[in-house]
Amino acid sequence: MCGIFCSIFCISNQEGRNALKPHESLINRLKAANAARGPDAQNSYEVVLDPDASSSGSSNLVLDMFASELRLRGQVPIVQPHQADGNILCWNGEVFEGMDIHSRENDGVRLFKAMCLLEAPSDIPSLLGRIEGPYAFVFYHATSQSLYFARDPLGRRSLLIHRPTKKHPYLLLTSVSVGVHSAYEVEELSTDGIFCLDLANLNKSPEVGFLLASIYLELNGLHNLYAQLSKVKTTLPTEDIPQPVSLELERLPDNMVEAMDQLLFHLDRSVMLRVRDIPRGSDLPGQARLAVLFSGGIDSTMIAFLAHRHIPLDEPIDLLNVAFENPRKIQVQTEGNIGAMSKKKKQQRLKISANKGTENTSYMVPDRLTGLKEVEELRRVCPGRTWNFVEVNVRYEESRAARTGVEETMFPGRTVMDLSLAMALYFASRGVGQIRSEVDPDGFRPYESPARVMLNGLGSDELLGGYGRHRTAFGVRGWQGVIDELQLELDRIPTRNLGRDDRVISSNGKETRHPFLSLSLVAFLAQLPVHLKLDPRLEIGTGDKMLLRAAARKVGLLEASERKKRAMQFGSHSARMEAGDGERRGDLLIGGRTVTLVED
Incomplete structure (x- = not known):
């Protein structure tokens, strides 16, 4: 089990790092919440994507990836995010089938190597379609400057997303939130497909393009279905099917x-x-x-x-x-059903019950x-x-x-x-x-x-x-x-x-x-x-x-x-x-x- 977090901010060259200061408190809280999921190790990695020389943009994108590690696979301590040749993977999952992984190996390490060896990042859906296990991940492919992220087809691991809005024009991906907060609108990431964000194309005009990223995410994931859940058999039993007499x-x-x-x-x-x-x-x-x-x-x-x-x-x-x-249950057990009482009387009774102490609680x-x-x-x-x-x-x-x-x-x-x-x-x-x-x-x-x-x-x-x-x-x-x-x-x-x-x-x-x-x-x-x-x-x-x-x-x-x-x-x-x-x-x-x- 791990905690993963990723943020993408568009910052102007004039403001520089100062543009991120208003968001530092939220980012630090989200990282701390994700760190609790992986107490064995935590680390961050940042990538700044400069616009192309041909671009007239005066802004760039800052990609921040964080992961914590709860070591449950392999014999060697692992620190995430996984990194090689500019590629970065934040992995929260387990591979139980589909890859031949030795008990001494870490499945996140093996999967990252397999991702880096793909002929094209577009092959990621077929790679993940072969494995069985719960997972959520965020993967940055350096050559194409693309960000891939998804949950497994059954949604067994959490991954929340805040899509860019005019009020909050940044992307957040996180295993866990910090509750209700004015600076985001998080929801569960759909399991319909593997989502991809083309940061290279987006970075050519980040001020405009990043606000359109939410629409892009909505469309792109549906075209990369990587696994289909089985359908329930529709054959109807015959009308004369016998009823079991016993389960012996x-x-x-x-x-x-x-x-x-x-x-x-x-x-x-x-x-x-x-x-x-x-x-x-x-x-x-x-x-x-x-x-x-x-x-x-x-x-x-x-x-x-x-x-x-x-x-x-x-x-x-x-x-x-x-x-x-449970004071309500205790009240009913000791004094009978209080359903007919007034709301005020119920509250008084329950308060008394809760304050009696727990020494005799069953x-x-x-x-x-x-x-x-x-x-x-x-x-x-x-x-x-x-x-x-x-x-x-x-x-x-x-x-x-x-x-x-x-x-x-x-x-x-x-x-x-x-x-x-x-x-x-x-x-x-x-x-x-x-x-x-x-x-x-x-x-x-x-x-x-x-x-x-x-x-x-x-x-x-x-x-x-x-x-x-x-x-x-x-x-x-x-x-x-x-x-x-x-x-x-x-x-x-x-x-x-x-x-x-x-x-x-x-x-x-x-x-x-x-x-x-x-x-x-x-x-x-x-x-x-x-x-x-x-x-x-x-x-x-x-x-x-x-x-x-x-x-x-x-x-x-x-x-x-x-x-x-x-x-x-x-x-x-x-x-x-x-x-x-x-x-x-x-x-x-x-x-x-x-x-x-x-x-x-």
Whole structure:
């Protein structure tokens, strides 16, 4: 994981460097925010592009590129940006497939060499089209004086852009923002293609041309599509297709058994590629290199089980389970439903509840209860493995103190749901909590996870039909409705929440990896007939994500295979914590209006 930042300013020769002074504060803040993502090394590189001798321009362009490094690949310390022969690369990503990279090598170094050896920079889309992994990058090609930048097709890494405007005529690219700021208008960079800015041509008349760059970016990216996401198989099941009697292996039809085995193969390989080469942070024995964001649900449990196959048995695996002290929930549990009270009375009650202290607070939220049950199943199924069940308990005052910083980090995400999910991810990824004593069930010891890599089960609901809206679609339009809904899920993955999650988790100097979102696994699941993935005719907890539930049963995770879907913000109690939040919808902007949202 790394933080990358790039700015391009047009400055007059008369003003010189003084023209940048009004922006220095913003630039320094953005660099500091990106430095938090890569605590191992940081560096900047600047290029001043002088106009051609034939140009009458009295201005030039200043290109500033900054990158920080969280070393998770290779054995040699790396300092970014990568530089050679005037070419510069800021790389934030992982190459898991498509390039033969040794465990001792750094993938950013290898990719930069490959970019520099291309016959023409226009070959960059074909190069990136061959690799699989999450990434965002900014690449300056010196010979052509062109700037290339993009995110991977699923948008698994954050890259924000401020396009030049008349009020703010400069370009900014950054992994993370500093929240609402008067000097930019940042948005998530589209994943539709690889964008290219011809700085040589632009520099001939920068005063005019740079203001037109925003339009140019909009047009140019769409002509350089570098990867196409697979389409969901549209074949409808026959009307007489039998309904599965049970998810027990011996009672499954042959075609479903074959699909289940293939799912286990692809998912196991995806996990293996994401955990096999994590460097050791220290020489101390018993240090976990890997953590799992763990709710005890089927997704995180399957990911943890498969990681167990590829991590040496003498290494622990940390299971990060977060729970919030939520005054609203505590109030309801202790004094009953306060829904009929006046708003003023509710606020008074909640304030009293929040001020009572935390010495008697129970953190037995839904995700804690299922997590404790599921870690016991993992211990039975995976003997010999040390599973550190890390209870991350977040006091109400602690969450309030962190809120402003989390809001800045998740920006431009600004909804109530964004905040509740971002808070859960922020505290879970910090990994600061406690572990239950093996001798005394009621005893605890403080623990802070040293793992820099975290696995996340996100993606299974979208690909395997785990949301209630898939069941609703079946009730309205049958199997065709389900197929259409699954295609919609796949189409909007790049524009949903992966960038936000990346910004929040990486602010703690950690990296999250999504085994379900390997492009190879996505392609496999997309081409499967719909009735092999889910069956809305079956009850909740069986028919949703049916194929994954069958796979969990096959590997011995019987309890996990029966767990029902529960959103993180409700399972951890990070949602609706403030007075009055009970009436606030998740699609409301913080402090404002409603936006269109889909369920997380």
